Amino acid sequence: MPAPRPDPPLIDVERLSTGYDAARPVHHGLSLRVDGPGLYLLQGPNGSGKSTLVETLSGHLRPLGGTVQLAGVDARSPRAPRVRRICRTEPALYPTLTAHDHIVFASGWAGADPAEGLRRAVRHGLGPWLDEPAERLSTGNRRKLWTIVCTCGAFAVVVLDEPFNGLDLASTAELCAELAEWARHRAVLVVAHRPPAELVPTAVVTLPPGPGTGLRARGA
């Protein structure tokens, strides 16, 4: 009987060149490998390319060179959304859709039970606001709703860019607890300039200032 094949790394970035202009790549020769579950903190000075890396992991930005695989799936493959969740910095919600309906809609997209998303919303303190349209939510409540709609259902890898922006202390602690729970079985990559004390990363990946040339970052 053949030996079972080892699971692919959850995040496998190999010799990545990426950016918005081929003449001026933001990353050049960047490698980052995360073999197993854990909570990984991505840091680096302003302009070092954290959000650009997020956009490449999201499949939105086509690499100029190199490869990006998530749980063995190319980041630009139509199958990638099944294994990956991306939560960008700026919430992109429908202004007139209620918080409740956002969660039902996002759960449908992810093939998830909306009841689970609604339970999360209550845990995160959104209970009294579920019938409010997104445009009437406070900054922190918009952030919570955005995080929930971006992370419905099952996934192997999740990337969150500044997920603590606008959250109060209790909500920050609640999100940290949720990230720690996910990190037991999934790769959780968090971009945060000021990570809260409750966030206990498995490893920290630091991008250098300026174009990252030949950086080799290796997670657990």
Ligand SMILES: Nc1ncnc2c1ncn2[C@@H]1O[C@H](COP(=O)(O)OP(=O)(O)OP(=O)(O)O)[C@@H](O)[C@H]1O
């Ligand atoms: N849409 C874009 N078009 C062109 N250049 C961009 C675009 N987005 C970012 N850049 C450039 O890419 C480089 C890296 O920016 P990026 O936003 O990825 O850095 P960052 O580490 O996330 O920064 P910050 O900590 O300030 O959020 C910068 O030089 C920036 O000007």
